[in-house]
Amino acid sequence: MSEHAGTWSSSVVKTASCAVGDEVVxxxxxxxxxxxxxxxxxKQxxxxxxxxxALEKV
Known part of the structure; x- marks a missing residue:
């Protein structure tokens, strides 16, 4: 979310779990x-x- 001149807006963020490590990308x-x-x-x-x-190992 962000605010500019008193107006708030939001945007969709695409995320996926890494196929190798335990983190969200x-x-x-x-x-x-x-x-x-x-x-x-x-490479995934x-x-x-x-x-x-989702991500999968290549």
């Missing part, structure tokens, strides 16, 4: 299912099923 706004990101030095594929984002 904030995904880029333009991420798409099937895309690759790197976390803990390992982004998936989206049942309304939830």
């Amino acid at each position: 904030m995904l880029p706004d333009d991420v798409k299912p099937g895309g690759l990101i790197e976390c803990h030095g390992i 594929r982004v998936t989206y099923e049942f309304g939830a984002w």
Whole structure:
């Protein structure tokens, strides 16, 4: 959430659990299912099923 000139606004943040470590990763706004990101030095594929984002080791 943020405030500017007395007006509050919010935005959706895409998150997924890292497939390697025990942490939540904030995904880029333009991420798409099937895309690759790197976390803990390992490439992970982004998936989206049942309304939830996830990462799986490649």
